[in-house]
Amino acid sequence: MAGALSGLKVVDLTNTLMGPYATQMLADMGADVIKVEPPDGDTVRGLGPARHAGMGAIFLQANRGKRSVVLDLKAREGRDALLRIAAGCDLFVYNLRPKVMDRLGLSYDAIKAANPGIVYAGLFGYGQDGPNAARPAYDDLIQGMAAIPSLFSASGSAEPRYVPLAMADRVVGLYGVSAIMAALWHRQRTGEGQRLDIPMFETMAGFVLADHLGGRLFDQAEGATGYPRLLSKDRRPYRTRDGYVCALIYNDRQWRRFFEAIGRPEVWTSDPRFASITSRTRHIDEIYGMVADVMRERTTEECLALLDGADIPVSRMNSVDDLIDDPHLAAKNFFVDIAHPSEGALRMPGVAAQFSKTEGCAARPAPRLGEQSREVLHEAGLGDTQIEAMFAARVTSEPD
Incomplete structure (x- = not known):
């Protein structure tokens, strides 16, 4: 069965985890996700256990189903190639700060000029009309800004600490997919593209306050913040x-x-x-x-x-090892076995949602750095001579 998003073409200018997690879900649902990487590749390529350099465990999960093209966006040829790729896509996703995108010549106006109907979605730290607009953001910082470590103290169970998950990255990635699908539905009805900002801090603030706004929901406070049951020191296994x-x-x-x-x-x-x-x-x-x-x-x-x-x-209470061997997950065939051409046999979580007509799946393994550079550039309309010149100038690359 073709995935529900079969035919959707995506430029994925994201790295680390939040953006790649969002675009992984799109790929799992059938979208053609073109991962644009700098010459050194996504930083997460070097994170976690690996059989070969640049193919770390977290990268292999968060970038499955995608195609990789290497482009040096500081070079004019790299930027021009990306604009040509974007001209044939439905969605452009990035997680650099907007000012960085402006400096690269990849602002919404620049992408819109190449493709007026495109949905241009940014996942980054803070809304761009607030005082923190230019500040960098990572999961730990956003957990702190969103009061998550303080909840451990409020419960009386521990000193402030971060949740031992990339929680902000994952939650904002999930929220980003829902916002992207809303923008794509609007385009489906009207033909109009748009810019879409998905800020981490505001997303996580709403996530936390949904439980803990408490009495300050009312214009005249009717009690303190915090949901007592969730904050009980004995709310634990x-x-x-x-x-x-x-x-x-x-x-x-x-x-x-x-x-x-x-x-x-x-x-x-x-x-x-x-x-x-x-x-x-x-x-x-x-x-x-x-x-x-x-x-x-x-x-x-x-x-x-x-x-x-x-x-x-x-x-x-499961440990992580127990979770991997959980009998319910085994009965549901939750884990997917993927044969990777360079990394061998892999086992990773599958798609949890079940569709009766358009089943999601991990359609292809995560790419090696630049594995589809030549293929993607050809599809964007570049000729062999132009592509070879880009290889010679190291604007692009492919695996040996």
């Missing part, structure tokens, strides 16, 4: 006698069944802390502490049996 379980006892029925299962039904009927979700939230630290004491007295298997028997959501 419950330690058992031999491991951990993850459980969420949430609604009235689940709490009643929990106390019946542990032989203490009177707590549910007589303790006012459990009278409603509002009172439970107000006393959440005490309540989670009570559950922690119950779990600590039992083995993991006993806890799973207890809560499953009461129809309360519960699961084991």
